[in-house]
Ligand code: PLP
């Protein structure tokens with residue numbers, strides 16, 4: 001399929017097969033040199049730990065076509081570090097940062113024709129992952145591993161993009177208090193399929209998870225992090241060991257403080273005290289910044305700024321973040337890596 005069939009104006013978050021993906025094996029105690037391949041199917045052992053015991057992790061980052069025609073990667077070093085932590089948590093070999101970034105660059109270059117043009121708002125989403133493979137049956141770490149990176153051109157994650165969406169509170173947990181919530185591992189997402197589907201069936205964009213120990217504090221907004229803005233110019237985001245430490249969230253914490261002059265607070269976000277926020281949002285690589293219109297809890301919809309209008313602080317954060325990603329605004333040193 002050629003990209004001439006892609007309509008850049010209607011891209012959503014759906015799989016599109018691109019030209020080449022990166023593939024490297026870990027064998028005999030070391031990562032072997034990676035190759036680019038046209039084949040988008042993996043041939044793996046039936047006993048692979050990734051298939052049976054969830055021994056796998058993944059990342060998500062984007063390449064952006066900048067205003068001057070160059071290509072930007074946003075903080076890939078942070079994704080490399082987080083993937084190394086996820087690998088460590090599941091006893092998988094860590095991919096060195098240099099190898100991770102090199103693989104991402106190779107995949108972007110090889111699929112350059114799939115990067116949405118500047119001005120369309122889309123980006124090339126990169127999906128690095130590590131899986132345990134090889135002949136095995138017991139619950140133990142795999143004898144071999146695959147590190148791969150593929151890419152897909154994407155538009156907005158939530159339909160309609162930068163407009164408020166409503167979310168419902170889930171009674172389910174995606175992770176345990178001392179489990180794998182802070183690691184980007186598939187098991188967390190498997191656990192989120194049913195709660196997410198239930199929320200969508202009830203016409204919400206997704207569900208919000210509360211802390212698994214007490215079910216009283218907001219943890220995450222589906223596959224994105226939560227932030228709230230108070231009337232006192234505070235940027236508040238949950239402090240919890242079972243939340244995925246998002247790179248968008250990390251970046252917004254810095255931008256909120258240094259560029260918008262907000263006070264940044266990592267704190268408990270009690271579900272019974274949502275009145276403290278005048279705006280709220282979900283942030284992540286896929287979600288970018290998605291304003292939260294309202295949160296449905298105990299049969300009532302709590303509306304923040306508005307169900308239809310984006311709040312002024314959320315709007316400023318969005319402009320600053322996406323401005324840096326698309327090369328319109330100078331970012332802090334090291335955030336944007338040219339491909
Ligand atoms: N929380 C969850 C559960 C996620 O899947 C993601 C997406 O990666 C995030 C938060 C946001 O993380 P990031 O900003 O690094 O994409």
Ligand code: COI
Nearest residue numbers: 060061223284285286287
């Ligand atoms: C991301 O934002 O990169 C995510 O991982 C979200 C989702 C597609 C899993």
